[in-house]
Amino acid sequence: MRVCLFVAAIHLFAVAAPAFAQDQDPAFQLSAFGTLGLAGTDTHKVEFRRDNLQPAGAIDKPLGSVDTRLGVQLSSRLSDDFLATLQVVSKYRFDGTYRPDVMWACVTWSPTQNFSAKFGRLGIEMLPNWDFTNVGYTYPWVRPPVEAFFTITPAHIDGAELNQTLDLGPEASVTFKAFGGTASEKIPGILTPPLDLSGGPTYGFAVKPRWGGFRGRLTYSHFEIPRNFGGPVVATQNYLHAVAAQLHDPRLDAAADALNAKGVTGSTWSLGGSYEEGPLQVQGMVRRGTYSSFIFPDPTAGFFSLAYRFGRFQPFLTWSRIYSPRKAPPDLGLLPTLPGPVPAFMVGQMAQAANNLRADQFTWAGGVRWDFADTACLKFQVDRVHSNQSTGLWKVDDPTWNGKATVMSVTLDFILGGVR
Amino acid sequence: MSRSLRILAVMLLLGLAAVRADEPALVVVVNPGSGVASLSREQVADLFLGRARKLPSGLVAIPVEQQIPPEVRIRFYQYLAHLPMSAVRAYWARLYFSGQGQPPRMTQDAQETLGIVMANKGAIGVVEKDKTDPRVKVVLEIRGTEGL
Numbered sequence: 001m002r003v004c005l006f007v008a009a010i011h012l013f014a015v016a017a018p019a020f021a022q023d024q025d026p027a028f029q030l031s032a033f034g035t036l037g038l039a040g041t042d043t044h045k046v047e048f049r050r051d052n053l054q055p056a057g058a059i060d061k062p063l064g065s066v067d068t069r070l071g072v073q074l075s076s077r078l079s080d081d082f083l084a085t086l087q088v089v090s091k092y093r094f095d096g097t098y099r100p101d102v103m104w105a106c107v108t109w110s111p112t113q114n115f116s117a118k119f120g121r122l123g124i125e126m127l128p129n130w131d132f133t134n135v136g137y138t139y140p141w142v143r144p145p146v147e148a149f150f151t152i153t154p155a156h157i158d159g160a161e162l163n164q165t166l167d168l169g170p171e172a173s174v175t176f177k178a179f180g181g182t183a184s185e186k187i188p189g190i191l192t193p194p195l196d197l198s199g200g201p202t203y204g205f206a207v208k209p210r211w212g213g214f215r216g217r218l219t220y221s222h223f224e225i226p227r228n229f230g231g232p233v234v235a236t237q238n239y240l241h242a243v244a245a246q247l248h249d250p251r252l253d254a255a256a257d258a259l260n261a262k263g264v265t266g267s268t269w270s271l272g273g274s275y276e277e278g279p280l281q282v283q284g285m286v287r288r289g290t291y292s293s294f295i296f297p298d299p300t301a302g303f304f305s306l307a308y309r310f311g312r313f314q315p316f317l318t319w320s321r322i323y324s325p326r327k328a329p330p331d332l333g334l335l336p337t338l339p340g341p342v343p344a345f346m347v348g349q350m351a352q353a354a355n356n357l358r359a360d361q362f363t364w365a366g367g368v369r370w371d372f373a374d375t376a377c378l379k380f381q382v383d384r385v386h387s388n389q390s391t392g393l394w395k396v397d398d399p400t401w402n403g404k405a406t407v408m409s410v411t412l413d414f415i416l417g418g419v420r
Numbered sequence: 421m422s423r424s425l426r427i428l429a430v431m432l433l434l435g436l437a438a439v440r441a442d443e444p445a446l447v448v449v450v451n452p453g454s455g456v457a458s459l460s461r462e463q464v465a466d467l468f469l470g471r472a473r474k475l476p477s478g479l480v481a482i483p484v485e486q487q488i489p490p491e492v493r494i495r496f497y498q499y500l501a502h503l504p505m506s507a508v509r510a511y512w513a514r515l516y517f518s519g520q521g522q523p524p525r526m527t528q529d530a531q532e533t534l535g536i537v538m539a540n541k542g543a544i545g546v547v548e549k550d551k552t553d554p555r556v557k558v559v560l561e562i563r564g565t566e567g568l
Contacts (some may be wrong), residue, residue, distance in 0.1 A: 033517055073517060080480045082503075085519035108519050113474050116520075123518055131518045137515045170462045173471070213502070278502045309504060371506045419512045419523050420487070 029075045030420030035136040037067030037411035042233075046248060046396035048407050050143050051150055052187050055096050057395050058407070065092035066318040067143055067411050069134055071103070075418065082295060083108040089134050094194045101185070103134065103156055115166040123156045124179050125206050126221040127270050127287060135411035139282065140369045142381040143409070145303040147361055148285055150393050154223060157181035157202050177206040182224060193230045195261060200226040213277035217285070219270045228262045236349055239286045243343075251333030255350065258330040264293040271272035279309035295326030297358045297392065307369075314369040321362040322393070329354040358391035361385060367409075376414040445549040446496060448560040449534070450542045454479055459559040465500040467544060469511065470521040475542060483524035484545040487534045496546050499562050 040062040041048050047057030050066050058066050069091035076084040087104035106120030123131035127149060132138050159181015167173050180203035186194040204221030228234075237256040244252035272285030286302035303320035329350040336347050367381030387394070387403040423498040450456050455477030459467075466472035468483050475481050487494055490505075497508045512523040516531050527533045530552075536555045544559075552558060 029522070031516070033513070071517070075516070075519075075522060077522065083519065083522065087517065087519075093505060104519055106519055108521075110473060113472060133512050135513055135517045137439070138510050138517070170460070171465070276503070276507065279504070281507075309506070314506075374505070375509060377506075415509075415513050415517075418516050419509055420526055 027077050029418055031073045032071060032416040033135045033137060034070040035067050035411050035413045038062040038064055038080055038408060039066040039407060039409040042406045045401040047395035047397060049395060050146065053094055054065065054092055055094060057066045067409065071134055081109055081111050086178060116163045118161040121156055121158050122161055125219055126153045126268060127219060136411060137415045140307040140314050140316040141318060142379050142411050145318050146393060147320040147322035147363060148301050148303040154183035154185055154197050154202055158184050172211045175208040195229060196227050197225060200224050214275045215273065217272040222267045225261045225264045228260050231260050236346065239346060247334050249333040252329045252335060255330040255332050258294060264291060266291045266296065281307040294327045294329055294354050297327060299324040301361060313369045316367055318365040324358050327354050359390045359392045360388040361390040361393060379411045381409045381415065428551055441486045446546055446562040447549045447552050447558045448544065448546050449537055449552060449556040450559050451537055451542050452557045453541045460498065464560055468500060468524055470515050479542040482540050482543040483484060484527055484533050484536050484543055485525045486529055488529050492548060493544065
């Protein structure tokens with residue numbers, strides 16, 4: 001059934017593409033992009049997720065929700081200096097629905113050759129290439145390497161972005177980017193209701209040198225979680241405060257406060273680069289995240305990718321890795337000495353909270369992209385995953401999982417209108 | 421290598437060179453009123469890849485590229501950035517779907533390109549050399565063997 005839908009989608013693309021291919025008035029352009037995907041693994045013990053915004057993932061039956069997404073964009077050239085962009089994307093989101101979200105609703109102002117500013121809702125470059133991660137047509141893989149890009153950070157903000165480019169000579173330049181605003185999205189919780197990041201202050205910068213086919217990226221981003229967790233976390237906090245009052249042990253009050261998500265800050269540095277000339281495309285990135293709470297791990301992650309075009313075919317190979325060291329739970333004072341199952345359960349909960357989002361995993365992935373049409377491609381990819389501890393990436397349904405899995409994916413990526 | 425194989429190899433090389441030499445030259449053209457006398461490959465690449473928005477004279481650039489025949493675009497971008505068209509489309513999709521710009525305006529053929537260049541002071545286009553028009557100004561020539 002799913003395969004039939006996939007074939008039908010390819011047919012639909014063939015029918016729809018000519019309509020978008022008509023030359024549109026550059027003052028008002030309608031365009032779209034999308035990915036129709038199927039992903040499946042060789043295990044039913046864990047669920048493979050593409051990012052932390054997905055509440056469930058693929059098991060040993062092919063699942064379309066991991067990679068499938070559809071975006072529609074309206075662009076309007078308001079004047080020589082102003083470009084307006086509205087982009088709505090429908091994809092599997094934190095609440096299990098495909099309700100469309102506004103990803104971009106911004107005006108780009110370019111008063112001079114080398115300066116531009118964006119205002120409104122914008123995708124942000126928390127990591128290199130983070131701002132077009134939804135557009136599968138733009139990269140060779142089925143999806144950006146999960147270890148490198150799976151992160152607890154907002155993908156877009158309501159705010160502003162400034163870009164200034166300095167020309168350094170023929171085919172050489174460096175662009176400085178700064179952005180700031182407030183986050184505007186929710187991420188699903190593992191043991192809690194969705195965590196609402198809306199309104200969380202977010203800012204960062206990027207330095208992007210370019211020299212011929214080489215592009216470098218140094219990025220820094222910082223954000224603050226504006227709200228607390230709900231559900232079981234609140235019950236745990238109430239219990240710890242009650243025991244703290246009973247035992248006159250302030251360490252338990254501190255432990256309860258350490259479960260607050262509100263005010264937690266996260267910062268990420270990343271260094272990446274790509275080289276693309278002729279048929280060769282090489283890219284890589286390393287990042288380091290630090291969070292001010294024991295609940296959120298401090299991952300070091302990265303990837304390296306090599307792709308080569310043979311006509312319309314582009315085979316690729318990717319290696320990606322994430323490692324986050326263990327964080328110690330807060331001092332629980334006299335709690336472990338108390339008799340009975342409830343204190344023991346709470347001690348276990350706190351230890352689990354310290355490791356819930358930890359990840360220690362690497363993946364080899366290989367595949368091929370086939371540009372069967374000018375603005376559409378089919379991709380096939382096999383991921384071989386080796387995981388020591390990755391409850392932050394996978395949704396683990398059976399703790400007896402041995403940490404190894406093969407993920408097979410196929411996607412149809414397309415763009416319609418705008419770019420031909 | 422046997423003598424016959426050597427002869428065959430030389431013939432193949434000569435044949436390849438003949439094919440390359442037969443490729444028509446391309447020219448980058450602007451409006452005579454644009455104030456631009458000539459452009460380098462890097463300058464044209466910046467304009468057609470969205471890295472520069474203005475001509476050296478200060479006019480806002482309107483890059484135009486033609487769809488037919490497709491070999492013109494293929495050779496043009498191979499010459500400009502050593503990239504195949506699939507890579508150029510992916511490059512523009514990155515910029516376009518992240519609000520960073522719009523790709524060059526597309527025309528059907530050389531005639532339409534020349535019409536736009538003649539009508540707009542900031543327009544810049546690429547056409548086959550034998551189809552150019554004296555009413556536009558050639559600022560860069562891409563010879564038959566370049567961009568292959």
